[in-house]
Amino acid sequence: MKWFQIFLLFAVICLQACATQDENEESIENIGEEPVIEEEVVEEEFADSEKEIDISVYQGRDPIQWGENVEGVKTRIDTDENVIALTFDACGGPYGNGYDEALIDFLREKEIPATLFINERWILEHEALFLELAQDPLFQIENHGTAHVPLSVTGNSAWGIQGTNSPEEVEKEVIGNQETIRERTGQAPTLFRSGTAFYDDVAVEIVNDLGLQVVNFDILGDAGATFTAGEVHQAMMKATSGSIVLLHMNQPNSGTAEGVRLAVLDLQEQGYEFVTLADATLK
Template sequence: MPPSRRELLAALACAALTGCQASGGGGTGAGATAPVRPAGSGASAPGTSAPAAPDGSTIDGSTPDAPATDGPPGSADPPPGAASRAGAVARADLVSRYGQAEPTSWGFDGPGVLSRLAADDGAIALTFDACGGPQGNGYDEALIGFLRERRVPATLFLNSRWIDANPPVFRALAADPLFEIANHGTRHCPLSVSGRSAYDIPGTRDVGEVVDEITGNRAKLTELLGHPPRFFRSGTAYLDDVAARIVSDLGEHFAGFTVNGDGGATFTAGQVHDAVTAAGPGAIVLAHMNHPAAGTAAGIATAVPRLLDEGRRFVRLSDAAP
């Protein structure tokens, strides 16, 4: 008999505490397609050309790391130990449950995706991605410095590669109660059970790789923070409906967005200002903290005071979400 959902979550938490989850492979897979931006999925700015991925993938120019093994996706045996065995059982249960499921959607939405806050009191959530990789390991010190100076809370979605490249910065951010640390994946992949791609970034190839993309960085964050993250956002923010259900089964909330605040770190400061000041009550704003040369910091620095003057307040996702 397969384990219950309660047993599944307990097993994953145990495995995450030891950092034993294996990371999945990469690859484009059959049927990779160019994405179509859903209507109303984020703010656009005048004067921009082809849309950039909301998480900055087109600037990063990097692809997910190569598979860790030469075998089929997720074929590596877990290391010995009770926690590893528990994690393997949980992974196997999800593969069994969803392995034959056919996705019916692909984009920024899906079952359980949080794209707007439930609060109706004028709250706005600023969220900043750090995508990692050869062109994505930077740190926007001016942006974080402004948030600290104005005491503006935010949720920071950190990729495993960015954490590895910035350990002192990570420790300082994690120790600051102004910020909530969230999961931006292990290899920064679009979350697909069938190998679909977004913005030429290869997605996960199957259910096992979806699990690995979530739990690899979840294990790292759990070990570093002392508790698991509550929120997850995939590379490019793309996912299919089957992957969305897997995120929920693993005990995390997939965080989408209401407003694309910096166009994948391609907007000028003025465009960032216009996009962010247009955010209404309950909006989740997606922007970036790993491209210090972009217009994000300067645009946020002018947009936030305007919104505060209009009576808006800023919250972390956990302050206003389930």
């Protein structure tokens, strides 16, 4: 019996030794081979970030144009289709920090897409609302500036509002709100509209070099939310294929919401559809 137990113990030891040798041989064979690692998909954060530029190259440049329609400013969609883009500014600060809920509710009810140019002051005043709008696939969020001022390298003013006074101030007016929007949504805007929609040509060049297009309008829809509903309707009915309409979503006591409602229904009857500016070719 004792010899049998010794035999079993010897067999177990041999089996363990063989297993260890196999493992060692496998390890030796794998030396030099790259380890197999499960592929991890890493989403590049803020892939559409704005470009970095050398702002000093614009120093001393004298602008030759000033206004709403200077060279480089886009005012229409390049299309032959019966489409119109509604764009709504949210200005913020002393230029209006309200929220036109009736307007947004109508757009949602009728599933009318729109591009929203939102100023940093409005965002900071309405953080929760901003995130709600940014998460709604019906709306495209774009940059309406940091302090809501005209874009100038020489301090030009428009509508009584003092503009930026240097290339550095132009860059700050754009990038400040660009970062604010990107930090909250994970996406950087690709379009810019200044406060008052006034620019000089050097400022437009700076915005373009930062990687954004400057977008204005060909239809003044509510004149800074000062039009009555009837005037808004009348202005919007002048839109044609490819029109970009400028309106406001920060003045709930204006005639904008009702005017937009009337005009949208009439334009739909005429065969027009509404689109955002996303992926559109602008001219």
